[in-house]
Each structure stands twice: as C-alpha cells, then as structure tokens.
Amino acid sequence: MSDNKIIIGSEEWVSLPELKIPAIKVRVDSGAKTSALHAVNIQPFQRNNETWVSFDVYPLQNNGKHMIHCEAYVIDKRVIKSSTGNRENRYIIRSSFAVGDVSWDIEVSLTNRDSMGYRMLFGREAMKGRMLVDPDHSFMLGNLSNDELEQKYKAPVKKSNGLKIGLLASNPDLYSNRRIIEAGESMGHEIEFYNLRQCYIKLDAQSPEIHYRGGKLLNELDAVIPRIRPSMTYYGCALTRQFESMNIFCLNKATAISNSRDKLYSLQLLLQQGVEIPTTGFANSPLDTNDLIKMVGGSPLIIKLLEGTQGKGVVLAETKKAAESVINAFKSLNANILVQEFIKEANGKDIRCFVIDGKVVAAMQRTAPPGEFRANVHLGGVASLVKVTSEEKRIAVKATKAMGLHVAGVDIIRSSKGPLLLEVNSSPGLEGIESATDKDIAALMIRSIEKHLNWKGISE
Known part of the structure; x- marks a missing residue:
C-alpha cells in the first residue's frame, strides 16, 4: 500500500461478483477513461419501464467452455473511441469490482473484444483515488494457475433431462425462430439461437470442432435445426x-437442403419419383426463346430465376412478346431461368402442406392479393384453413421424401389436370400456417427431434 492505495501491475486477476464472473484477467490501462468488458449477444430490453441489457461473457481468453449470461441495468449509452481509433456507441453498466480483499462499483462499457488480448480493460476512472499502477510488474495481487481457474469456474452439476438443441439461422427476431425457441424451452429442452455467420469449423480427423463467436464450442449439442x-x-x-459428421442430429440434412434449393434439380428429382409438376422448360441460349415458350404451351407463362425464393425473381408474362423480352433480359445477365406453364384456373391460389417425418401435419390455402398472381404470404397473400385431398397429401409426402427432408413446406397448385407440385421449401415459415390452422407446428418440430433421438422426458 502507498497512501492507502493499492499498487497493481500492468495486468491483474479480478472478479465481477454482481455479474457472477469469478475471475477475469484485466489489462490495466490508465490511458483509457472507461473500463470495457468483452460481451457478445448484447440485447437491450425493458424491465419496469427501465432499459436493461442482456449479454454473454466468455471471460477466459481462448476458452469457449465457460460462458456467463448476464443482465444489467443500463446507466448510459456513449460513443467511445477504441485504441484502434474506431468510434462505437456502447451500453454502459455499473457493476461491483473486486480485487484482492476490497471491492467497489465501477462503470463498464460493453463491447466485443474478441480480437484483443484481454477480455477486460481496466480504465483510470475505476482506479482513481484507490490505486497506483506499477507498469513494470504483473499480477502484484496474485496470479492464478489453470487448475485454480478451473476450480473457480467449476459450476455445480445441474441435472437436466432435456436435450441441448441449436437453432442455426440468421435472424433471432423472426416469428418462426422465436416460436421454435419458445416451444423447445417449454418442453424442457435447452435451446439456443446461433447465427450461422458467426459459426466456424475446425476440420481435423482426431478432434473436429464447431465454434461460435467468442470461441464457444458447439460439439456437445444433441441436435441442430438448420433454417x-x-x-x-x-x-x-x-x-x-x-x-x-460429428453425429449431431440435424432436423434437415445438408444434402436434402441443397437438393431443395436447386430449383431445376429438385424438379428433376420429383419427376423421377412420378410427382406431377407444371410443364417446365429450361434453356441457356436466347436463340431457343420461341421454342421454349411454345414448349410450355405459350403465353401467359411464368418465368422464374433459379436463385429466387419467397416469390422473388418470379414474373408473369401475359403475352408472347412480354415473355420474349423478359427471357432475353434475364439471359443477357447470364441468369439461369425456368419457364413454366401458367395455371390460370388456380385463380391466384395455392396450398402449403407442412410435412414432418412423412406426415402432413397442417395445411393452408394462400390467396394472392388483388392484382398479384403469387400467393406467397410474404407478398401480402392471405392464409386460410383448407381441407386437402388424400392425393394432395400423397404428393406432399412423396415430394418431401424425394428431397430427403424431415421437415418441409410443400406448395401445390390445383389445376384442371389435378394437383401439381410447385416447390419444396426446406425452411418453411410458421407464422401463416400456425395462424391459419391454430396448430403448434413449432412443438411438432421439437417432437420430431425427440423421436429421432429416442428421448423420453416429461413433455407431453
């Protein structure tokens, strides 16, 4: 001590008791005003009309085993300039800080410090009046061995009879993703959202790994729902x-998803299984345009971009001249297209069958809005309850099996020739069909995982 001040080195082990972080190595930096804590999945929320923030902390560098989920009251939001010169708008919280035998409250900014050597930066505001820094030394208040660290982070063993499920998707706020998480949790499982952009893999014959941002290991999951x-x-x-490859069950397999995403290949697979589709043409040369139009029965006709989805990249050409213009325009862009007969008698309606494990569990009719030929609900289409025929159910199940999917949304159109298959979707949305049918589709998806893993638990 000097003048009752604690002397610390350039790096020290400290704890943040309120955040339940028993040990974290800090970089002591008197040049920085505010302390900063490495945090990911930072999400603000309201509690008693006040702004709080939830976040995950991986307190140990290069160690994805230990993750601590935290919640804290937000005292401010400030623009802070990092050591690299970048300005960032950060949430500021107040937390207890313990070092040696003493503790006090400090202000901490939350930011992703994944690229930094330390999970926490200890700034001058937090040490003012309490500490002196000796930059020539480290761990003046004591170092921690790996064994001591593991002991501090040794959590009491929690008995859980639920499955560990990962939801692999892009947007946690989508209705479908929120519903799947709600269903999984309500059925006693531990289910987490993982942004697929933030996942990365280690290819190794002896110890293959999948990591999530911050270094969290995903090897221990029981199942994954790819959306x-x-x-x-x-x-x-x-x-x-x-x-x-790591024997983690995937509700839809990669090959099946890939099959369904290739519009041309998926149609070829369906035809091989005897599933009827609207007459479809595919060509690569603008010289074939006239014959291509004739092949599908002339105009009006549908022109689809192979890479399109949810009704995007789909055009109705009402005349031969319009069809030629659209086809040649797409060709000039080197875009792969399908040309398909237009089923006029469908009157802007189609049927979405939701298939899980070879059974149609729900079905809805989608009706296109006025002036639109596409019935997709994302484009303003209206979903309603519909009774599907045994033939339509048979087609939906057969199409799903042809793709190799456990879960699929199968789109069927009613024509004068009978039901025709339009498309098989490997990541079908839940909002429209749950609203139209009042069925808990998300729970049925979780049930499918339970069945495939022979899991027997408390959920009914």
Missing part, C-alpha cells in the same frame, strides 16, 4: 454437414 436463408445456402450446408 438457412437462400443467400447462405452454401455456408449453411457446410456447417450442417460438419454437425452431421
């Missing part, structure tokens, strides 16, 4: 394959 947006199909399928 991959079209723009992330390649990377999402690569991650799903890695989970599969």
Whole structure:
C-alpha cells in the first residue's frame, strides 16, 4: 500500500461478483477513461419501464467452455473511441469490482473484444483515488494457475433431462425462430439461437470442432435445426454437414437442403419419383426463346430465376412478346431461368402442406392479393384453413421424401389436370400456417427431434 492505495501491475486477476464472473484477467490501462468488458449477444430490453441489457461473457481468453449470461441495468449509452481509433456507441453498466480483499462499483462499457488480448480493460476512472499502477510488474495481487481457474469456474452439476438443441439461422427476431425457441424451452429442452455467420469449423480427423463467436464450442449439442436463408445456402450446408459428421442430429440434412434449393434439380428429382409438376422448360441460349415458350404451351407463362425464393425473381408474362423480352433480359445477365406453364384456373391460389417425418401435419390455402398472381404470404397473400385431398397429401409426402427432408413446406397448385407440385421449401415459415390452422407446428418440430433421438422426458 502507498497512501492507502493499492499498487497493481500492468495486468491483474479480478472478479465481477454482481455479474457472477469469478475471475477475469484485466489489462490495466490508465490511458483509457472507461473500463470495457468483452460481451457478445448484447440485447437491450425493458424491465419496469427501465432499459436493461442482456449479454454473454466468455471471460477466459481462448476458452469457449465457460460462458456467463448476464443482465444489467443500463446507466448510459456513449460513443467511445477504441485504441484502434474506431468510434462505437456502447451500453454502459455499473457493476461491483473486486480485487484482492476490497471491492467497489465501477462503470463498464460493453463491447466485443474478441480480437484483443484481454477480455477486460481496466480504465483510470475505476482506479482513481484507490490505486497506483506499477507498469513494470504483473499480477502484484496474485496470479492464478489453470487448475485454480478451473476450480473457480467449476459450476455445480445441474441435472437436466432435456436435450441441448441449436437453432442455426440468421435472424433471432423472426416469428418462426422465436416460436421454435419458445416451444423447445417449454418442453424442457435447452435451446439456443446461433447465427450461422458467426459459426466456424475446425476440420481435423482426431478432434473436429464447431465454434461460435467468442470461441464457444458447439460439439456437445444433441441436435441442430438448420433454417438457412437462400443467400447462405452454401455456408449453411457446410456447417450442417460438419454437425452431421460429428453425429449431431440435424432436423434437415445438408444434402436434402441443397437438393431443395436447386430449383431445376429438385424438379428433376420429383419427376423421377412420378410427382406431377407444371410443364417446365429450361434453356441457356436466347436463340431457343420461341421454342421454349411454345414448349410450355405459350403465353401467359411464368418465368422464374433459379436463385429466387419467397416469390422473388418470379414474373408473369401475359403475352408472347412480354415473355420474349423478359427471357432475353434475364439471359443477357447470364441468369439461369425456368419457364413454366401458367395455371390460370388456380385463380391466384395455392396450398402449403407442412410435412414432418412423412406426415402432413397442417395445411393452408394462400390467396394472392388483388392484382398479384403469387400467393406467397410474404407478398401480402392471405392464409386460410383448407381441407386437402388424400392425393394432395400423397404428393406432399412423396415430394418431401424425394428431397430427403424431415421437415418441409410443400406448395401445390390445383389445376384442371389435378394437383401439381410447385416447390419444396426446406425452411418453411410458421407464422401463416400456425395462424391459419391454430396448430403448434413449432412443438411438432421439437417432437420430431425427440423421436429421432429416442428421448423420453416429461413433455407431453
């Protein structure tokens, strides 16, 4: 002590008792005004009309085993300049800080310090009037061995009879993703959202790994629900394959997702299984435009971008001239397209069958808004309850099996020739069909995982 002040080195082990962080190595930096804590998944929320924030802390560098979920009252939000010169708007919280035998409250900013060497920066405001810094020394208040650290982080063993499930997707706020998490938790399982962009893999014959941001290991999951947006199909399928290779059950397999995303290949697979589809053409040369139009029965006709989804990249050409213009425009962009007969008698309606494990568990009719030919609810279509025929159920189940999917949304259109299959979706949305049918589809998806893993628990 000097003048009753604690002398500390350039790095020290401290604890944050209110956040339940028993030990974290800090970089002591008197050049920084505010202390900063490494935090990820930072989410503000309201509690008693006050702003709070939830966040996850991985307190040990290069160690993804220990994660602490924290909640704290937000005292401020400030623009803070980092050591690299970047300005960032950060949440500021107040937390107890313990070092040696003493503790006091300090202000801490929350930020992702994943690229930094220390999980916490200890700034001058927190040490003012209490500490002196000896920059020539480290751990003047005591160092911790790896064994001591493991002992501090040794949590009491929690008996849980639930499964560990990961939801692999892009947006945690989507209705479908929120519903799946709610259903999993209500059925006694531990279910976490993982942004697939933040996952990365280690390919190794002896110890393959999947990591999440901050270094968290995902190897211990029992199951994964892949809900991959079209723009992330390649990377999402690569991650799903890695989970599969590590014997972690995936509700839809990578190969099946990939099959369903390739519009042309998926139609070829369906035809091989004897599933009827609208007459469809595919070509690569603008010279074939006239014959291509004739092949599908002439205009009006539908022109689809192979990479399109949710009704995007789909055009209705009402005349031959319009069809030629659209086809040639797409060709000039080197875009792969399908040309498909237009089923006029469907009158802007189609049917979405939701299939789980070879059974149609729910079905709805989608009706296009006025002036629109696409019935997709994302484009303003209206969903309503519908009674599907045994033939339509048979087609939906057969199509799902042809893709190799456990869970699928199968789109069918009613024509004068009978039901025709339009598309098979490997990440079907839940909002429209749950609203129209009043069925808990999310719970049925969790039930499927339980069945495949032979899990017997308390949920009914």
